[in-house]
Amino acid sequence: MAKTFKPGKGYSRKDWDAVADNPALTKEQMSKAMPFADALPELAASIRRGRGPNKAPTKKLVSLRLSGQVIEKYKAGGPGWQSRIDQDLRRINKIK
Structure with missing residues (x-):
């Protein structure tokens, strides 16, 4: 059974057609x-590495429940929405 192109999956129609x-690969x-890590060890290591620890951690990871409207409003402003929430909370609470 042949697979069909589905838009919005991270590749274009041109990529799919290429x-x-x-x-299909044979059993042999x-x-x-x-394995990917053996074939391309440097690339695999760079992917695994991720961001890593902060040199001087200034923020703490927390779980916070906010209304959907608040999240939508901040996300609509584009990337950096979490930092904007932090800035607004700091401003409201007069934290430098």
């Missing part, structure tokens, strides 16, 4: 396949 006619080919 690889859509690739044949699969047996020779290397």
